[in-house]
Amino acid sequence: xxxxxxxxxxxxxxxxxxxxxxxxxxxxxxxxxxxxxxxxxxxxxxxxxxxxxxxxxxxxxxxxxxxxxxxxxxxxxxxxxxxxxxxxxxxxxxxxxxxxxxxxxxxxxxxxxxxxxxxxxxxxxxxxxxxxxxxxxxxxxxxxxxxxx
Numbered sequence: 151x152x153x154x155x156x157x158x159x160x161x162x163x164x165x166x167x168x169x170x171x172x173x174x175x176x177x178x179x180x181x182x183x184x185x186x187x188x189x190x191x192x193x194x195x196x197x198x199x200x201x202x203x204x205x206x207x208x209x210x211x212x213x214x215x216x217x218x219x220x221x222x223x224x225x226x227x228x229x230x231x232x233x234x235x236x237x238x239x240x241x242x243x244x245x246x247x248x249x250x251x252x253x254x255x256x257x258x259x260x261x262x263x264x265x266x267x268x269x270x271x272x273x274x275x276x277x278x279x280x281x282x283x284x285x286x287x288x289x290x291x292x293x294x295x296x297x298x299x
Contacts, residue, residue, distance in 0.1 A: 159171055159185060161185060163185075163186070163187040163188070163194070163195050163197030164187070164195035164196060164197045165187060165189075165194065165195035165197075167187065167188050167189075168188065169185040169186060169187065169188070169197055169199075170185070170186060170187075170188050170190075171183055171184070171185060171201060172184055172185075172186055172190065175217065177210070177214045178210065179204070179205060179210070180205070180209075180210065180213035180214050180217060181205070181209075181213055182200065182201075182202050182204070182205055183200075183201040183202050184198060184199060184200050184201055184202075185197070185198070185199040185200075185201055186198050186199075
């Protein structure tokens with residue numbers, strides 16, 4: 151018989167210790183409580199007494215199936231919890247990655263604004279330089295011709 155937990159009683163077992171209440175999870179007596187020695191798992195003194203009446207055939211048929219279903223659901227729940235934890239970790243990483251990408255995007259937007267400004271300023275600068283040089287060249291051409299002739 152396998153059992154989950156136990157509770158101490160006021161009844162002593164054969165070795166003088168307090169007997170404990172345990173629950174059987176075997177197919178023949180699922181959920182049925184019994185008294186046993188505290189050291190039952192290690193053999194103990196052999197004290198054993200059913201605390202409850204035997205289960206009816208229907209209960210012995212239904213309870214094991216329900217227990218298996220509970221165990222399957224518990225296993226599935228553990229997997230879901232593990233998956234949830236994994237997804238939460240992935241989500242944290244994605245949030246951090248998103249922050250980094252958002253910062254990069256802000257930097258690129260600033261660079262783009264600077265480049266657009268440069269696209270306006272540089273041609274204007276060249277135009278202004280061209281105008282200045284043109285005026286200087288016209289003045290120097292005539293001055294240069296006078297010197298030659």
